[in-house]
Amino acid sequence: MKKIVLILFLFSLTQLFNNACVFSQGPAPVVPELQKMIPPSSAAMSFIRYGNYPVDLTTGVPAISIPVYEIKTPRTRIPITVNYHAGGFKPAKYMGILGLGWSLSANYMISRVVQGDADETAPFPDPFKLASAIQPWVQSDYDYLNNINLPANYLGAKDAEYDIFYYNLPSGSGKFILKNIGNNKKAPVTIPYRPIRITSNAPDFNADFHTFEITDEDGVTYRFGKSIDGLYDHYEETRTPRGPGTFKTGWFMTSIISADRSDTVQFKYTGTFQQKQPAEDTYTLEDEFNQIPQNPIVCSGCSVPQGTQTSLRRLGASTSYYSATISEILYRHGRIVFSYITPSGSNDEQLSAVRVYNGSNEILQEIIPVISFYPQNAPYFKLDELQFKSQGETQKYGFTYNTSHTPPSYGPLITALDHWGFYNGRTSNQTLLVDHELVSNGVVYHTGSANRESDEEMMKVYMLNKITYPTGGTTEFEFEANRIEDGVLSNGRIVGGLRIRQIINNSGAGNINKKYYKYGLNESGKGNLVLNPELSRLIRYTTNSVNCGECPNYTSLVRSVSSEFTDGSGLFETGPVFYPHVTEYIGEGNEVLGKTAYFFEEPSNAYSGNPFFNYLSVVHSWTGNNLLEKTVFKKDENGFTPVEKEINVYVKRQTEALKGLKVIPDLMYPASVFDVWTHAYQFGKQASIFRYSEYTITSGVALLQERKMINYTEGATLESTQLYTYGTSHNNPLEISTLTSKGDKKINIAKYPADYPLLTGANDFSKGVKLLKDRNIINPLIENIQFTYHGTATNPSAVEAVLYGYKPQVPQLDGVWSARASSSSVSFVPSFVSADKIETDASYQQELYYPRYDTKSNILERKNRNGIMEVFVWGYESSFPVARLQNTTFDIVSSLINVSSLQFLTGEPLKQQLDILRTIPGCLAEIYTYTPNLGITSETNPSGNVTRYEYDNFQRLKVVRDKDDKILKVINYKYFGQ
Numbered sequence: 001m002k003k004i005v006l007i008l009f010l011f012s013l014t015q016l017f018n019n020a021c022v023f024s025q026g027p028a029p030v031v032p033e034l035q036k037m038i039p040p041s042s043a044a045m046s047f048i049r050y051g052n053y054p055v056d057l058t059t060g061v062p063a064i065s066i067p068v069y070e071i072k073t074p075r076t077r078i079p080i081t082v083n084y085h086a087g088g089f090k091p092a093k094y095m096g097i098l099g100l101g102w103s104l105s106a107n108y109m110i111s112r113v114v115q116g117d118a119d120e121t122a123p124f125p126d127p128f129k130l131a132s133a134i135q136p137w138v139q140s141d142y143d144y145l146n147n148i149n150l151p152a153n154y155l156g157a158k159d160a161e162y163d164i165f166y167y168n169l170p171s172g173s174g175k176f177i178l179k180n181i182g183n184n185k186k187a188p189v190t191i192p193y194r195p196i197r198i199t200s201n202a203p204d205f206n207a208d209f210h211t212f213e214i215t216d217e218d219g220v221t222y223r224f225g226k227s228i229d230g231l232y233d234h235y236e237e238t239r240t241p242r243g244p245g246t247f248k249t250g251w252f253m254t255s256i257i258s259a260d261r262s263d264t265v266q267f268k269y270t271g272t273f274q275q276k277q278p279a280e281d282t283y284t285l286e287d288e289f290n291q292i293p294q295n296p297i298v299c300s301g302c303s304v305p306q307g308t309q310t311s312l313r314r315l316g317a318s319t320s321y322y323s324a325t326i327s328e329i330l331y332r333h334g335r336i337v338f339s340y341i342t343p344s345g346s347n348d349e350q351l352s353a354v355r356v357y358n359g360s361n362e363i364l365q366e367i368i369p370v371i372s373f374y375p376q377n378a379p380y381f382k383l384d385e386l387q388f389k390s391q392g393e394t395q396k397y398g399f400t401y402n403t404s405h406t407p408p409s410y411g412p413l414i415t416a417l418d419h420w421g422f423y424n425g426r427t428s429n430q431t432l433l434v435d436h437e438l439v440s441n442g443v444v445y446h447t448g449s450a451n452r453e454s455d456e457e458m459m460k461v462y463m464l465n466k467i468t469y470p471t472g473g474t475t476e477f478e479f480e481a482n483r484i485e486d487g488v489l490s491n492g493r494i495v496g497g498l499r500i501r502q503i504i505n506n507s508g509a510g511n512i513n514k515k516y517y518k519y520g521l522n523e524s525g526k527g528n529l530v531l532n533p534e535l536s537r538l539i540r541y542t543t544n545s546v547n548c549g550e551c552p553n554y555t556s557l558v559r560s561v562s563s564e565f566t567d568g569s570g571l572f573e574t575g576p577v578f579y580p581h582v583t584e585y586i587g588e589g590n591e592v593l594g595k596t597a598y599f600f601e602e603p604s605n606a607y608s609g610n611p612f613f614n615y616l617s618v619v620h621s622w623t624g625n626n627l628l629e630k631t632v633f634k635k636d637e638n639g640f641t642p643v644e645k646e647i648n649v650y651v652k653r654q655t656e657a658l659k660g661l662k663v664i665p666d667l668m669y670p671a672s673v674f675d676v677w678t679h680a681y682q683f684g685k686q687a688s689i690f691r692y693s694e695y696t697i698t699s700g701v702a703l704l705q706e707r708k709m710i711n712y713t714e715g716a717t718l719e720s721t722q723l724y725t726y727g728t729s730h731n732n733p734l735e736i737s738t739l740t741s742k743g744d745k746k747i748n749i750a751k752y753p754a755d756y757p758l759l760t761g762a763n764d765f766s767k768g769v770k771l772l773k774d775r776n777i778i779n780p781l782i783e784n785i786q787f788t789y790h791g792t793a794t795n796p797s798a799v800e801a802v803l804y805g806y807k808p809q810v811p812q813l814d815g816v817w818s819a820r821a822s823s824s825s826v827s828f829v830p831s832f833v834s835a836d837k838i839e840t841d842a843s844y845q846q847e848l849y850y851p852r853y854d855t856k857s858n859i860l861e862r863k864n865r866n867g868i869m870e871v872f873v874w875g876y877e878s879s880f881p882v883a884r885l886q887n888t889t890f891d892i893v894s895s896l897i898n899v900s901s902l903q904f905l906t907g908e909p910l911k912q913q914l915d916i917l918r919t920i921p922g923c924l925a926e927i928y929t930y931t932p933n934l935g936i937t938s939e940t941n942p943s944g945n946v947t948r949y950e951y952d953n954f955q956r957l958k959v960v961r962d963k964d965d966k967i968l969k970v971i972n973y974k975y976f977g978q
Helices: 002-018 042-052 137-149 676-683 762-775 890-896 900-906 907-919
Strands: 065-074 076-087 101-104 109-115 165-168 172-182 187-189 197-200 213-214 220-226 233-239 246-257 264-276 282-293 309-315 319-331 334-341 348-359 363-373 381-390 392-402 438-439 443-446 464-467 472-486 492-504 512-519 537-545 554-562 583-587 591-598 616-621 629-634 637-663 690-713 718-728 733-740 744-752 785-788 798-806 815-822 832-834 837-839 846-852 857-864 870-874 880-886 926-931 936-942 944-952 956-963 968-969
Touching: 065 334, 065 348, 065 464, 137 637, 137 690, 172 220, 172 637, 187 690, 233 264, 246 319, 282 438, 363 785, 537 637, 591 637, 762 798, 762 837, 870 890, 870 900, 870 907, 880 907, 890 907, 900 907, 907 926
Parallel strands: 616 690
Antiparallel strands: 065 076, 076 101, 109 165, 109 246, 165 172, 172 187, 197 213, 213 220, 220 233, 220 246, 233 246, 233 319, 246 264, 264 319, 282 309, 282 554, 319 334, 334 348, 348 363, 363 381, 381 392, 392 464, 438 443, 464 472, 472 492, 492 512, 512 583, 537 554, 583 591, 591 629, 629 637, 637 690, 690 718, 718 733, 733 744, 744 785, 785 798, 798 815, 815 846, 832 837, 846 857, 857 870, 870 880, 880 926, 926 936, 936 944, 944 956, 956 968
């Protein structure tokens, strides 16, 4: 019901602008309207996990989200939600501001994982050498590798790896890396490809980043880091004992600026401090001791050890994060304030209240999280309730969790973890190292004895299992462990993470709806393991050099086995398991009504396979997760009968293939040896001091190329196929061809601003399109044409076309043109560029003209093809149309009333001023009043009949009344499935 009401309400506002438009078809315009790898803080990592961890059927992780509030301004919509990540219980020191698993969507940011050195601290090697071209015994190539291995604060240091940046916007999320373009200059590359524009205070991305700006495809600009006025710096700074000084690992959003630059939303933050102490064990085995030939004039020798030496080390050094939490969002007509407390027994801030204020600083609504510790003095806290308070009324969501077990406190000594970091209850583990066998001098050595197998019940501990809604209805979640093929166990091996088994919606009045899920081919329950904890993903080989005096005397082989992945897979892989095949069943009560079978495309990342240096060597993270097939079945007396099938084919458009070089020391010389190359190559005759190998990160986009729909009906099968064609400058289809079972064909051709190259703006139409391109406003349609072909005809029998023009100085709609023709042979030419300007078909006729806007890009005048002028008068700080008048001009309106003074009037004083406009001869006037942050409150038609809108305490439309106060409609709200 809530969705229906929202659609009705938006329709009434849309009619305000479209009643005079003669079109019933055609799109509306979008514009108005053990590497040096340093992760960000736990708070920033939770953003990364939520923004990039696929909450879909391929992982079995459901998207659980509770709406908190939606900021609405004339040009911006920002939904604020609290979200729960239901992947399984991972012990963590930092539990976020809402409790384990919960995050707040208002924390928009750019975050990064540093690989090697921070990108801005050292230049990329230029020219870049492929691994096959490097001859490490040559002094220049040794210097090349050594410079890459040096810390960033050393003279000559280079950085041959790519930091991974993660961005999260209201309009979408993704990754980007910085590509070397020569001369110590870099440029952003989005993964997957997305035609957004990323800039920084450092134009060439080679200096300290204190500001990023991202402009999306609609021309909306998102600013991160330093505020526009320069008064605030909102970023996360990281200090690690493994690197020099501090560097930034996160930049928080400070403002959103609309495409026409008439509307700005600002974000403010308060500083926080975190420390992260990783739990990681390393087993080291050293053998193969070999004496290095010495220069007798320079060096003296010593005895060489024999046998095998082993050691166990725990990484205990902590990393410090100077971060931030959101404190305030400011926008036209209001602000939202976030308050925090630090509860007893915790060092972490908790969100205590979210308060929504109107422009008069009155509280419209309070959202209160109720947070408590888990029972039995557990060291973790949970979100119990989310209370919504307004004008003395309270509604609340309740949350319950699995408390069947009490795990120990998180700390650097916690060892009850499976290979993927999920809790497995094995508290007797002394380390995190499992029993890998290493052979040395004929003896088998064991790296450890930890049990790091996954435990289904332990992963369910503290998991959300029920939501109770304000209406009394509930949703229950039943989880089960991920499984993969085992070769021994028929039902597969349990591995890290949970997947959803069943979702049960109960209205509280006896209506029960269920969804349950079967995974794997033929519902085997088994997926494909993505993060594989085999030894090759955990081990590193190096050669150690030992000196007894001035020179190295002998070397040894060092094998280091880590308890954590060392292959870089966690940067791009999205979860432990991927499910290409999933079936969703739906039912009511105990009755199954039908099912839907899904088939997804798998990602195609690749690993080097080098036993000494295994790592993620080819990254194609953008190629997977595409829906290939979907079949809908109904349940009947024969079992399950197919009703509809969808088959999709994608085109993979690769845009970049960037090479990086991983370099790790293979021969570790002591600090006292300065002339390493001479000792290693001239005296030692070493093959190489470094292990090195290149890797490739690709970017691109998978776009739908063909969609076939098959409908199964009684005694017949109907098919239709859509073919999609794309350009290279954006991701919108340029042509959609639809083929029906009857042999008819419709071709829809679309053109966008970026499809008009080399414009110099020779006329106003071309200047308007060029302005859109310059501001990266590339989503609005410029031209939309539909050709209809009957049978095998090669010429179209009909055409319908719409053309949109924009003003040359400001991105505002200037006019709309249309063309229609129907005959046995239609001749129509799509728009094109000639002599640096856009040419259009001569059959276009102008339908609408927008001669006038105000300074906030609001429409003041619109004229249709019949010459009828419409005038719009705006109020409430130019946020809402308060009058729509036909058969007059804005000059006449402004001669009768002071339009500027309307901005400060509300209620009856405003209506009295607007009633003056009814005296204009021949003018048809519609009058509107509003409550900002609420919605339209009254609508008066040209006949003087008034419709009034009333809202409940939570800003939802409740009652619609006519001029006589008669109730026309009463709306009751229920939650989906309730």
